[in-house]
Amino acid sequence: MTKWVVNGLLRKLFNEISREELISLIKDLVAIKSRNPPGEEKPCAEYIYSKFKEWGIEAEMVDKPFPERPQVVAYVRGYGEGENLILNGHMDVVPEGDLRSWKYPPFEATVKDDLVFGRGTVDMKSSLAIMMLTMKIFSRYAEKIKGNLISTFAIGEETGDPGTKYLVTEHLPSKGIRKGVGVVLEPTGLKVATAEGGLVWYHVFMKGVSTHASTPEKGINAISMAAFAIVEIDKYNKVLSKKKHPLVPSPTIKVTMIKGGVKENIIPESCWFAIDRRMIPGEKVEDVEAETRRIIESVSKYFPKFEYSMKTITIYEPAEIDPTEKIAEIFLKYASEIAGVERKPWGAPYSTDMRNFVNDAKWPAIIFGPGDVSKAHRPNECVSIGEVVTAMKIILATSAEILGLK
Numbered sequence: 001m002t003k004w005v006v007n008g009l010l011r012k013l014f015n016e017i018s019r020e021e022l023i024s025l026i027k028d029l030v031a032i033k034s035r036n037p038p039g040e041e042k043p044c045a046e047y048i049y050s051k052f053k054e055w056g057i058e059a060e061m062v063d064k065p066f067p068e069r070p071q072v073v074a075y076v077r078g079y080g081e082g083e084n085l086i087l088n089g090h091m092d093v094v095p096e097g098d099l100r101s102w103k104y105p106p107f108e109a110t111v112k113d114d115l116v117f118g119r120g121t122v123d124m125k126s127s128l129a130i131m132m133l134t135m136k137i138f139s140r141y142a143e144k145i146k147g148n149l150i151s152t153f154a155i156g157e158e159t160g161d162p163g164t165k166y167l168v169t170e171h172l173p174s175k176g177i178r179k180g181v182g183v184v185l186e187p188t189g190l191k192v193a194t195a196e197g198g199l200v201w202y203h204v205f206m207k208g209v210s211t212h213a214s215t216p217e218k219g220i221n222a223i224s225m226a227a228f229a230i231v232e233i234d235k236y237n238k239v240l241s242k243k244k245h246p247l248v249p250s251p252t253i254k255v256t257m258i259k260g261g262v263k264e265n266i267i268p269e270s271c272w273f274a275i276d277r278r279m280i281p282g283e284k285v286e287d288v289e290a291e292t293r294r295i296i297e298s299v300s301k302y303f304p305k306f307e308y309s310m311k312t313i314t315i316y317e318p319a320e321i322d323p324t325e326k327i328a329e330i331f332l333k334y335a336s337e338i339a340g341v342e343r344k345p346w347g348a349p350y351s352t353d354m355r356n357f358v359n360d361a362k363w364p365a366i367i368f369g370p371g372d373v374s375k376a377h378r379p380n381e382c383v384s385i386g387e388v389v390t391a392m393k394i395i396l397a398t399s400a401e402i403l404g405l406k
Helices: 008-015 019-031 042-055 121-144 163-174 222-240 285-302 326-339 354-361 385-402
Strands: 058-062 071-077 079-090 110-112 115-117 146-154 181-184 193-196 198-207 252-260 270-279 307-316 346-348 365-367 382-384
Touching: 008 385, 019 042, 019 115, 019 121, 019 385, 042 058, 042 071, 042 121, 042 146, 058 163, 071 121, 071 163, 079 121, 079 163, 079 385, 115 121, 121 146, 121 382, 121 385, 146 163, 163 354, 181 326, 181 354, 181 385, 193 354, 198 222, 198 285, 222 252, 222 270, 222 285, 270 285, 285 307, 326 365, 326 385, 354 365, 382 385
Parallel strands: 079 146, 079 181, 181 365, 193 346
Antiparallel strands: 058 071, 071 146, 110 115, 115 382, 193 365, 198 270, 198 307, 252 270
């Protein structure tokens, strides 16, 4: 660890981290069932807002884009014309699923040794707790920082709702925050992501002609059409595997759901299947759709009457910034010095609200946070408390440098 990392200022900031308060916040947040779907973030927003009011920190409830699902924005305003540093996290969690698969109750954060178990512990209630305590600590130094420290607690990340997008493209600019740098606190295992993959989900509907199964020649089997299309999709996936990006894994295309048929002795007139198409930075959504349609339509040569439709369900565009951006270099420095993480940028294979900063607001942003993303969205989700504390130290150190705290 370098001398700068352990200087008096950072030692003072680190000493203000209360492990007990951090755990208490995580427990409170996990206990709030902010499931999405259906979009139950409101109680979580009310809790976060109430804590900021209790601490005397400027905060607001934002009832857009959906009035029944408010978002929270908190501010620690400094002096001068420094940076606007925006910490970002989402309040929603995926549903808990089958309770029989859980060792501990999903909405009662259970601490066992260094781990805390519960839905959202890794994705991403522990990061919300970091954001809240970071604001509390920096509120004591407001007169010593340039620029502003802002935390945005968004709705709808799990379902692609425009929560963060609204905050960074409309709400913050309306408050005079027209430029900034962002930190999306999704789980990265303390690596610093300067790029993220994207995804598109399609639903494809095959239309055939129904007839009795004893006279298949008089019908058109929609399941057969889907089967031919799926074979071509699998072939194309091998082509995509040759596409490379320096940080993000190669793109993929896979069929992940399928449904068709009415009865054993009826040639099916309809079949639908879902496509999950993962993207790398540089790929464009319109090009991906055109290529996907071309693949599906290529099976028309096997069927004299080929009819289908395709609907786009969800889009998360890929995003990336130059790894030499100031925010990336500062995070890489402290992740290395404090946590021993290799000092090189990483590419997240998943999608986050980073894209709203980079693609929509045109603000540089990175992804950084505690936890292993493979433990998210599954029973017995958990995160290391020690890693949460380390992540908070890195957030404090980078915030201090970016905001000019001396």
